[in-house]
Amino acid sequence: MHPARLMLGAVCLLTAHLLGGAAAAQDDWVPGSSYSDVPTIEDVLGFKPIERFTSFYETEKLLHRWAEVSDRAKLITYGEDYEGKKLYMLVVSSPENLAALDTHLANLGKLTDPRKLGAGELDSIVANTPATVMISTIDTSEASSVEAMQIVAYQLLAGTDARTLRILDNVLTYIIPVENPSPRERYVSWYHTARSRIPKADPNAAEHNPPWGVGNDSNHYQLDPNRDMVPLKMREGRAKVELIRRWRPELALDIHEMGAESTFFFPPYPEPYNTNLPNDTLKKWWEIYAKDMREQFDARGWRYFSGDSFGSPFLGMHTLYTQYHGMIGILFEQAAGSGGLVLERKNGSLLTLRDRVQHHVTGIMSYLDTTVAKRQELHRDFQEFFQSSMDGVPGVQQKAYAFPPDDDPNKMSQFIDSLLAHGIEVQRTSEPFSVGRASGYFSNEPERHAFPAGTYIVSLKQPLSRLANALLEKEPYHSIPVFYDISVWALPYQYGIDGYWMNDVPHVAMESVSEPPSPKGEVAGGKAGFAYVWPYRGALDAAAAYRLAESGVNLYLHPGPATVAGTSYDAAFIAPVDENDESIHNLMRAVVEDVPVRIEAVSTGHAADGSDLGSGLLQPVGKPAVAVLTREGTDTTAWGSFYFFFDEMYHLPFTPIAVPELAEVDLQRYNTIIIPDGGQSVRDGEIRGKPYEWYFREEGTQHLREWVERGGTLITVKGGTAFASADGGGLTSTQSLGVTQKTPGAIVRVETRGRSPLTTGYPDTFHVLSRNTRLFSAGESGRSVLSYVDAEGLNVAGYLLDDDSARLATTDFLMTENIGQGRVIMFGEDPNLRNQWTHLHQLLFNAILFGPLVR
The missing domain is CATH 3.40.630.10 (Zn peptidases)
Known part of the structure; x- marks a missing residue:
């Protein structure tokens, strides 16, 4: 045949x-x-x-x-x-x-x-x-x-x-x-x-x-x-x-x-x-x-x-x-x-x-x-x-949630947009009010609380009250400690929104909200005579700075506080007219057409309070040239979170570099390289798979080390930080301390360890997500920037074993270490999980924009 x-x-x-x-x-x-x-x-x-x-x-x-x-x-x-x-x-x-x-x-x-x-x-x-x-x-x-x-x-x-x-x-x-x-x-x-x-x-x-x-x-x-x-x-x-x-x-x-x-x-x-x-x-x-x-x-x-x-x-x-x-x-x-x-x-x-x-x-x-x-x-x-949903969720005491206006209008806009997309009915008060007992996301006991006009109200007396409560409750009830994914997901934590719940719908004049608040980008004050100034309150303010710096605008970070031309700032971006060419005026107008930030055109460098705009306390923001490692070795979701962050959410240029090509790439084209979570994975208290150094190979690791020594900023996340540690690729003295037993997404507190540009825009203590957490501690040559707080005050919401609380409390969330002329900025946990934690996006922007300022 x-x-x-x-x-x-x-x-x-x-x-x-x-x-x-x-x-x-x-x-x-x-x-x-x-x-x-x-x-x-x-x-x-x-x-x-x-x-x-x-x-x-x-x-x-x-x-x-x-x-x-x-x-x-x-x-x-x-x-x-x-x-x-x-x-x-x-x-x-x-x-x-x-x-x-x-x-x-x-x-x-x-x-x-x-x-x-x-x-x-x-x-x-x-x-x-x-x-x-x-x-x-x-x-x-x-x-x-x-x-x-x-x-x-x-x-x-x-x-x-x-x-x-x-x-x-x-x-x-x-x-x-x-x-x-x-x-x-x-x-x-x-x-x-x-x-x-x-x-x-x-x-x-x-x-x-x-x-x-x-x-x-x-x-x-x-x-x-x-x-x-x-x-x-x-x-x-x-x-x-x-x-x-x-x-x-x-x-x-x-x-x-x-x-x-x-x-x-x-x-x-x-x-x-x-x-x-x-x-x-x-x-x-x-x-x-x-x-x-x-x-x-x-x-x-x-x-x-x-x-x-x-x-x-x-x-x-x-x-x-x-x-x-x-x-x-x-x-x-x-x-x-x-x-x-x-x-x-x-x-x-x-x-x-x-x-x-x-x-x-x-x-x-x-x-x-x-x-x-x-x-x-x-x-x-x-x-x-x-x-059965019209009088609240059966068996649930709270009947309403209240969210006061936020200093960052863009953050509040995104939060309300999420609620409306679900079909949740939202209202906004037209006058101040107070309630006798309100419980908060960051308080332990209910107390009397006053709310300003413009507070957003989500009543649980609506057809989708069950969904509304599931999205907003501090943490769900788990009858048994079994978790298919994460144990807590409340939207206010993800956006960093302050909010409260109460057992009655407040009696106050309200109007229905059919669209999220839409902050408009604008340049106020026309053509600047001295500088353009805008507050650094949130991620979109940083995105505007990224775009302008990438376009060649000379920028500075004013650490604040300061009052300039009648406006007070905690921290602010400054673009001096005399250090830029005439194109700066058009660039400012162009950026606010796409990014909803309000930029003030000022004609004076004098600060009525705080440092003047020519002070040596201001720190330069360099032109970002960012690469993110991808493909074999990287966790697909961790890589995707950065991909979405740059490309879709903030529309910022960056370069993906495949891990297998790392040793051959001209890294001098970039001043910042990000290694997403990857290499070995963590599951059920165990570390599995091959470490990043196996994928990088010795020549890739050496190539990366030499680039950092010549002045590059390396940002590592979780598995990337394990690579940077002394027990991994050996780039830093950071100590890798194993993993938690079982942390299916608990919300925990971290605290700052002294002043650092990496924590600009954050209070001394704030919340992050801990999930399948790898444990690290800054080494003898490094510095802890953010650490987990003591065990007794650590857990804000979600499932966390006592043993894991004790272990977390001795470790660091964010560390830095200088290597030659460069530095490594290391996140022990992923601050950008699935690109959902908008609240932590400022930390990423700080690392990218202010990395060279880290000492």
């Missing part, structure tokens, strides 16, 4: 095994079905389901084709990702339901706001409105999920059997097959280049081992949108919440994959639960849906589990977040491992893509069947979620 024919025969035999022979037919995915002439997946894309992975662009083509030809479909574009890929939702139901879509959505809106529900309307809405089910996954590199949703979509679009028609008549099904396009496209593109003609089951094969940055669930910026649902910093999460608020799903199916040695998970979830939720109602529905699911899997002999994993009160993930909008949030987790078309497990059995997809399809159809059977009960419990 000809070798090519022999090879083709082998490929066909294996493909038949993987696809189950004729089992790729649609009626085998959903037995007992019949179909119309709606184009199949093969008709549109040229290949059968599970023969290969579907790219984002192929899914996009499929959705558009189906929407064009089917009267059961409506295609919604609800946003786009950072690479310009559209975010699509396919609405599938009967033609009659789609024709009455606006009426159905209006009625669902009444269920979510009891103030809009007229007398006697509830029964009619319950009887005549289809249920709403959202099927999606944010983790689109978990590859079987997308394939399964496409098969379910075709089933609903083309099915003519009684089962499918019942679902169409009773359910509006919202299918979001590619909610996060970037990781999907990265994974599928890579897999097509890595796979062999004959798929490899060997877990060591290249097709099961994606490179750095591929095969994870992170977006363009290598940040995971499935951890962003508290601050809503990213496009994907914001678009999802807008979609939820418009389309009002009642059941959310979140389709995922997990390790290959597992089976299939579906709820019930175990403890801990978030006490803001109606957990008895949720448990009831988890059991209702699980009943048919178990029967379906039992009939096929498929292994599964529930009730002993994936329990968490954390609302930053999509599945759990949906429950705060009244939905029954359901997580499917299918065994998959590294994916591929087929994978050999440790016991020798094969896990195929067909297996994975079939389990998901069967599970989704089961949940749709149960929704049909329980449609009216689902409506009533959905409405009760919001009805």
